[in-house]
Amino acid sequence: MHTYDVIVIGAGIGGLTTAALLAHAGYSVLVLEGHIEPGGCASSYERKRPNGERYVFDVGATVFAGFNPGGAHHWVGEQLGITWPVRPLEPAMEVWLPDRRVVRWGDERWLDERRTAFPQQAWRAEQFWREQETLADIAWRFAARQPPVPPETPQELLRLGLSVRPEMARLLRPMLSTVGQALERHGITDQRLKTYLDGQLLISAQTTHSTCAWLYGAVALNLARIGCYYAEGGAWSLAKTLEAALLRDGGAVQYRQWVEQICTRNGAVTGVRTKRGDVFTARHVVANTTLWDVAELLDTDPGWRLEQAVEDFPRGWGACMLYLGVDAAALPNSLAEHHQIIRSYAQPLGESNSVFVSIHPGDDQRRAPAGQRAITVSTHSEVSRWWRWRKADPARYREEKARMAEAMLDTVALAMPTLRQHIRYMQAGTPTSFWRYTHRHRGMVGGLPQLRRSSGLLSLGPRAAGVRGLWMVGDSTFPGQSTAAVSQSAVRVFQAIRRS
Numbered sequence: 001m002h003t004y005d006v007i008v009i010g011a012g013i014g015g016l017t018t019a020a021l022l023a024h025a026g027y028s029v030l031v032l033e034g035h036i037e038p039g040g041c042a043s044s045y046e047r048k049r050p051n052g053e054r055y056v057f058d059v060g061a062t063v064f065a066g067f068n069p070g071g072a073h074h075w076v077g078e079q080l081g082i083t084w085p086v087r088p089l090e091p092a093m094e095v096w097l098p099d100r101r102v103v104r105w106g107d108e109r110w111l112d113e114r115r116t117a118f119p120q121q122a123w124r125a126e127q128f129w130r131e132q133e134t135l136a137d138i139a140w141r142f143a144a145r146q147p148p149v150p151p152e153t154p155q156e157l158l159r160l161g162l163s164v165r166p167e168m169a170r171l172l173r174p175m176l177s178t179v180g181q182a183l184e185r186h187g188i189t190d191q192r193l194k195t196y197l198d199g200q201l202l203i204s205a206q207t208t209h210s211t212c213a214w215l216y217g218a219v220a221l222n223l224a225r226i227g228c229y230y231a232e233g234g235a236w237s238l239a240k241t242l243e244a245a246l247l248r249d250g251g252a253v254q255y256r257q258w259v260e261q262i263c264t265r266n267g268a269v270t271g272v273r274t275k276r277g278d279v280f281t282a283r284h285v286v287a288n289t290t291l292w293d294v295a296e297l298l299d300t301d302p303g304w305r306l307e308q309a310v311e312d313f314p315r316g317w318g319a320c321m322l323y324l325g326v327d328a329a330a331l332p333n334s335l336a337e338h339h340q341i342i343r344s345y346a347q348p349l350g351e352s353n354s355v356f357v358s359i360h361p362g363d364d365q366r367r368a369p370a371g372q373r374a375i376t377v378s379t380h381s382e383v384s385r386w387w388r389w390r391k392a393d394p395a396r397y398r399e400e401k402a403r404m405a406e407a408m409l410d411t412v413a414l415a416m417p418t419l420r421q422h423i424r425y426m427q428a429g430t431p432t433s434f435w436r437y438t439h440r441h442r443g444m445v446g447g448l449p450q451l452r453r454s455s456g457l458l459s460l461g462p463r464a465a466g467v468r469g470l471w472m473v474g475d476s477t478f479p480g481q482s483t484a485a486v487s488q489s490a491v492r493v494f495q496a497i498r499r500s
């Protein structure tokens with residue numbers, strides 16, 4: 001039987017980035033993906049209708065960062081000699097609060113915009129924004145030096161030490177506090193500003209100001225400043241670009257191959273077994289799955305770190321989705337491509353009170369029939385009741401899914417009042433749909449809430465499973481969610497395997 005140097009479970013952006021880098025460095029690499037397309041949560045799907053109309057919908061991720069110098073996608077692109085199919089977005093998005101619209105510019109227009117949008121405590125808010133940007137800039141420079149966070153070996157501890165700079169002394173206090181505590185220190189009580197921040201943190205850190213780790217939050221709030229991008233042809237073109245590099249460099253990908261066991265002997269990985277009954281052996285296995293899935297796939301008990309995280313780490317959110325084909329006439333030309341819309345200040349975010357809407361740019365003709373736009377709408381949703389309904393009461397599940405779709409459309413209407421009358425195609429999804437396509441634990445997506453106890457130095461590193469030769473990559477590990485973050489985690493695994 002052929003033994004690979006590396007088997008990668010999952011062709012998400014984290015798995016594919018690791019695989020492409022290793023193949024480029026001369027390793028024999030096999031990627032096993034359960035679904036029929038690469039990209040995982042950052043993929044797209046094609047819908048062909050009986051009338052011949054064709055859409056390409058982004059399944060989850062729609063706004064991408066990390067393509068500027070210092071960003072992980074940028075570094076990976078240079079290593080692999082590839083050109084990413086992306087174009088910059090400006091503004092990054094528009095945020096619709098119940099009584100005002102905030103344009104999230106990436107450039108200096110943001111300075112005026114934030115003063116005008118939140119006049120109530122403008123001076124205090126300005127001090128907050130300045131601290132946020134300073135922290136983010138220091139953290140960004142640190143990340144560009146590719147430090148091994150969290151360090152897992154004495155050598156990594158040394159390398160981490162060597163990447164520390166005096167300016168990082170300013171990160172010490174923020175590392176111990178939450179965004180909420182930073183707001184308190186600045187004396188900010190403005191509910192509008194807090195709601196704006198909560199909306200932005202929910203989509204980038206999976207939690208809101210009272211619990212979000214301040215350092216992570218400062219970086220997450222900086223996304224527009226470091227540059228946001230659209231993926232030409234849809235999100236899946238990022239994964240397809242990585243896949244092409246992998247194949248070019250001699251790697252292989254097998255689709256419809258769900259791995260059901262990670263095999264070990266004497267504390268070291270030996271390979272994997274798939275649902276079809278195929279067994280593949282390898283010196284290294286890279287799991288591009290959630291931490292809960294790694295623990296379930298292992299044929300042995302995980303090490304203490306993973307065992308502890310399985311018990312203690314905060315559970316993630318699920319997402320309810322709408323995929324819409326809409327007459328372009330319903331959307332003014334001046335409308336930005338991405339919108340976060342919040343219906344009420346009084347209600348918690350998620351569960352249709354906050355939605356994220358991504359409209360494909362009209363000039364990308366691969367995405368929708370002429371005169372139409374392909375739109376992805378998402379809202380955060382707690383996963384367990386969807387599973388309860390799905391299993392115990394399918395009729396209720398269908399009812400709730402339809403109700404959620406209506407509620408999401410009501411929220412979208414606050415920014416796009418005529419959209420509902422112009423829908424030509426609509427498909428809805430729930431966390432159980434995400435589970436069906438990605439097998440992520442209970443359909444939880446978007447990574448882990450970035451609390452102080454689960455972020456930064458306390459997040460999971462690639463060796464967290466505690467099995468020799470088994471590496472974890474993706475949004476359960478440092479630094480967390482987003483394609484840029486999972487690329488950073490892939491770079492870490494690539495470097496660790498090369499040094500091992």
Ligand SMILES: Cc1cc2nc3c(=O)[nH]c(=O)nc-3n(C[C@H](O)[C@H](O)[C@H](O)COP(=O)(O)OP(=O)(O)OC[C@H]3O[C@@H](n4cnc5c(N)ncnc54)[C@H](O)[C@@H]3O)c2cc1C
Binds near residue numbers: 437
């Ligand atoms: C609704 C939504 C919106 C988002 N918006 C953004 C955004 O705008 N920008 C952004 O950067 N990020 C966004 N994200 C987050 C981002 O998509 C993810 O953090 C990132 O794509 C995760 O990548 P990953 O490599 O960790 O794993 P995944 O994307 O989860 O990929 C894992 C892959 O492994 C496969 N797999 C799993 N188990 C097995 C198995 N046992 N055998 C074989 N294959 C397996 C899955 O099918 C999947 O293809 C969003 C996510 C969601 C859900």
